[in-house]
Amino acid sequence: MVLPRISKTYAHALRAAAFVLYAEFMRLSGKKVLVTGAGQGIGQAIALRLAQEGADVAIDYPRDQDRGPAEETCGRIEKLGRRAPLIEGDVSKPADAQRMVAASVEGLGGLDILVNNAGIERRAPFLDVTEQDYAAVIAVDLNGPFFATQAFARHRRDVKQPGKVINISSVHEELPFPNFTAYCMSKGGLKMMMRNLAIELAPLGITVNNIAPGAIETPINQKLLSDPKLLKPLLENIPLARLGKSSDVAGVAAFLASADADYITGTTIVVDGGLLWNYSEQ
């Protein structure tokens, strides 16, 4: 095939026009987002995916922890040409959760979307759970989203603009998980928080939804993933017969963050390869 020859200037102009068109049609162009706990795992995949789709994304790191992983996420987002302010704060502390939202608003010049992703889990039989572990799990997984969402909703109310809240929950917002009672309680609580706020914040134009991942290959379940005795029965419970990837969750977060999901609120999207409702008899 003979291609027509075009001048360098013309080629540059074409490329620039293509870029403008591309930016225009990227689903999340101009959106400003805070993704909590984006230094690793699902949070990092979500932050990067939203940035790929055009969003600027604020990333937090807890004061007493290494800021390296969060900085790495910021660097990767900036390479995509998006802004990624790094914000210090610990979601488990209500005052910090509020400050993180305020710092994101300041760093990005507003905040359209909040992704409550940060989470921890501690394994122990119910009879042995310590007060400390119980409190830590509830503080990060439930109190954090509560107070961050409150600060976010106040901001959207004040600027008279709609918004979206996306909580990263778990199949364990429904499904019992022996030895993880506090974790299940926090995810069950997150489910009811989402349902309540979908109604209460609807007059402000704020939608609230959960994503419920199943078993995803991330650092949170590293112990389980590296123990064949635990991993084998888990895989046998997953109809699609594989663990999920962070990117499986990130794609759904990008959809929920986009205008395609404007009419969705008060619901959970399960991303689990069929794990939650798997039941069979011989």
Ligand code: BGC
């Ligand atoms: C937990 C994982 C667990 C998965 C499926 C997730 O919420 O973080 O540890 O493997 O649920 O049970």
